[in-house]
Amino acid sequence: MKATLKLSGMHCTTCSVLIDTVLEELDGVHRAKTSYAKQLVEVEYDDTKVNLKTMAQVIKNEGYDVQSS
Numbered sequence: 001m002k003a004t005l006k007l008s009g010m011h012c013t014t015c016s017v018l019i020d021t022v023l024e025e026l027d028g029v030h031r032a033k034t035s036y037a038k039q040l041v042e043v044e045y046d047d048t049k050v051n052l053k054t055m056a057q058v059i060k061n062e063g064y065d066v067q068s069s
């Protein structure tokens with residue numbers, strides 16, 4: 001599965017690296033590519049293991065907002 005989540009609250013490129021890291025630590029997330037410039041993250045994941053709600057939650061836990069997709 002592929003999906004794009006819109007984000008807000010990132011203020012530098014380090015934020016995008018952090019979001020990539022926390023998402024890729026989730027079981028079932030194959031790849032996360034966060035764009036600071038576009039304020040979004042593209043994820044490739046196994047939808048039998050993880051869902052968008054879980055991914056949004058871990059992003060929120062880091063202090064960023066996710067617009068519902």
Ligand SMILES: [Cu+2]
Nearest residue numbers: 011012014015
């Ligand atoms: Cu930052």
